[in-house]
Each structure stands twice: as structure tokens, then as C-alpha cells.
Amino acid sequence: MSIYAEGIYKKYGDIQALSDASLEVKPGEIFGLFGPNGAGKTTFVRVLTGLTNPDSGNARVCGVDVIARPNAVRCHTSILVERPYLYEKMKLKNYLKFYAKLCNISSPQVDKKVAKAVEIVGMEKKIDIRLQTMSMGERQRAEIARVLIKSAEVLFLDEPFNGIDLEMRKKLRSYLKLLLENGKCIFFTSHNLLEAEQIVDKFAIINQGKIIAMGTSQDLKDKYLMPKLFIRLKNPQKGLEILQSKAEYNQSEIDQEGICITLKRKDDIPNLIRFLATQDLEIYEIKSLGTMEDVFSQVIKSPKEEVVT
Numbered sequence: 001m002s003i004y005a006e007g008i009y010k011k012y013g014d015i016q017a018l019s020d021a022s023l024e025v026k027p028g029e030i031f032g033l034f035g036p037n038g039a040g041k042t043t044f045v046r047v048l049t050g051l052t053n054p055d056s057g058n059a060r061v062c063g064v065d066v067i068a069r070p071n072a073v074r075c076h077t078s079i080l081v082e083r084p085y086l087y088e089k090m091k092l093k094n095y096l097k098f099y100a101k102l103c104n105i106s107s108p109q110v111d112k113k114v115a116k117a118v119e120i121v122g123m124e125k126k127i128d129i130r131l132q133t134m135s136m137g138e139r140q141r142a143e144i145a146r147v148l149i150k151s152a153e154v155l156f157l158d159e160p161f162n163g164i165d166l167e168m169r170k171k172l173r174s175y176l177k178l179l180l181e182n183g184k185c186i187f188f189t190s191h192n193l194l195e196a197e198q199i200v201d202k203f204a205i206i207n208q209g210k211i212i213a214m215g216t217s218q219d220l221k222d223k224y225l226m227p228k229l230f231i232r233l234k235n236p237q238k239g240l241e242i243l244q245s246k247a248e249y250n251q252s253e254i255d256q257e258g259i260c261i262t263l264k265r266k267d268d269i270p271n272l273i274r275f276l277a278t279q280d281l282e283i284y285e286i287k288s289l290g291t292m293e294d295v296f297s298q299v300i301k302s303p304k305e306e307v308v309t
Contacts, residue, residue: 008057032200078152232258
């Protein structure tokens with residue numbers, strides 16, 4: 001197991017930052033932790049990276065006890081924080097070389113690793129530019145390059161795509177997925193759940209220090225959302241009338257160029273599709289609606305007791 005945490009409690013004065021928080025992250029997995037501001041995300045990451053001792057509980061990263069051996073844990077991890085503090089007057093090349101040496105990367109490997117990291121984030125032409133002159137997106141890419149230099153087994157990434165344009169986001173997502181093939185894992189935190197759906201394998205939602213839901217995107221949608229479909233067809237009004245004539249399909253409405261229909265159960269979808277096939281309708285598309293943002297809103301509003309694992 002790349003990351004293991006059980007029964008983590010942490011209190012700051014009267015504030016219970018973490019309460020019986022537990023999770024597991026496997027090698028080759030991108031795990032996402034999400035929650036509202038002040039939910040406990042940062043505290044949990046600080047515990048897992050050996051920066052904060054919990055009041056009770058235990059945690060291991062790559063088999064290393066994060067409480068007993070915090071310095072050893074850092075040998076296995078690389079961390080991107082949401083608001084990094086950079087050495088502003090350094091050129092990008094010197095900044096990355098400096099960090100590589102701090103990570104005890106051998107001198108013959110430093111230039112090679114720096115060049116590779118810079119290439120991944122598309123910063124080759126910025127290698128001799130000072131960090132203080134860079135845009136927000138460029139600075140973020142510089143920090144991602146720093147994280148990648150270490151070749152750590154576990155990457156902790158907090159809002160990694162802040163300020164980065166769409167094409168570079170696609171490239172970085174593809175590269176991060178490639179890292180997983182070598183048994184690495186990524187612990188991902190963000191407020192952008194739509195972005196997260198494109199990369200995260202398993203989600204955990206934390207609120208008031210407690211993990212209140214956990215599972216894959218589909219697990220959580222099945223559990224917390226009513227199944228909802230969008231049907232694009234030639235004559236939406238006719239389709240709506242046909243669907244509203246069936247009692248089990250009465251939660252339907254016209255939306256854009258088609259119909260949105262909410263079903264009582266996921267198992268009703270095949271029956272609906274068979275029913276539509278018998279009707280005189282020109283259907284162009286049927287797709288499932290519902291996002292992790294919808295799940296998040298539902299879970300925070302009315303969390304269920306049991307957790308999807």
C-alpha cells in the first residue's frame with residue numbers, strides 16, 4: 001500500500017481538524033481528496049507528509065511510519081503546495097538544479113533530470129528566465145517541474161493545474177497517468193471537481209474533519225445521484241409527450257435540443273432504451289448526466305453514514 005491512514009485525529013484548540021480519518025491508496029492510483037474550505041484537507045496532507053503529528057491514529061507512506069520517521073517519509077514523497085514560495089530572483093534552471101542537489105541527486109544526473117522536467121512542462125524557452133518575471137501559469141509549471149525532478153514514489157499535488165492553459169493541462173494529465181505505470185501514486189487535492197473527474201481514480205470527500213464518502217466517480221454517482229439522461233432527438237416535444245404518458249418516466253423536461261429525464265433507479269435505463277426503440281422517434285444521442293460536483297453538493301448537504309470503498 002502506498003498510503004495508509006487509520007483513525008487519525010487532530011485538534012487545534014477547540015477546532016477538531018481531523019476526526020477518525022482513514023484511507024488507503026494503492027500503487028498506480030490517483031487518489032483525490034476533496035472538501036469545502038476548512039474541512040481538514042491540508043491538515044490531512046500535513047500528517048501524511050510528516051509535517052504535522054496527529055493526536056492519535058497511525059499512518060504509513062511506502063511502508064514508513066510518518067509519525068515515528070517523518071524525515072524518512074520525505075525520501076519517498078514530492079509535494080506541490082497550492083501557494084508555493086519560490087526563490088524569485090533565481091533563474092528557472094538554477095532553481096531546479098538547486099532543488100535537485102537538495103534531493104541528493106548525483107551531479108551527472110542533475111542536468112539530465114532538469115532538462116527532462118523542463119521539457120515535460122513545456123518551459124524549454126524559459127530556462128534562463130528569472131522566476132519573478134513569470135506569469136502565474138509559468139510559475140505553476142516551474143513548480144510541477146520541481147516536483148517531477150525527484151522521481152518520488154508518491155506525489156502530493158495541491159491544485160496542480162492552477163493558471164495552466166488547456167493544452168498543457170492535457171499534456172500534464174497524460175504524463176501523470178504514465179507515472180502510474182511504474183507503480184507510483186498521486187494524492188490529488190483540488191476545488192475543481194470537473195477537472196478531477198478526468199484524472200482521479202478514487203475520490204474521498206471530507207467535511208468537518210471526517211471522511212464522509214469514498215469511491216470511484218461511478219460508485220459515488222450511483223450512490224448519491226438519481227440516474228439522469230439527456231436524449232437528443234429530432235422532435236423533443238413529441239418525445240416529451242411520449243415519455244410523460246408513461247407513469248414511470250414522468251420526471252422529464254425539454255432541455256436544449258433534447259430531453260432530460262430523471263429515473264428512479266439505474267436499472268430502469270435498459271427499460272427506457274427499449275421503450276424508446278419502439279417509438280417513432282429519430283434519436284441522435286443518449287448520454288448520462290451528473291458530475292462529481294453534483295455528488296459533492298449532495299454529500300455535503302446530506303451525507304450518508306456508510307462509506308463506499
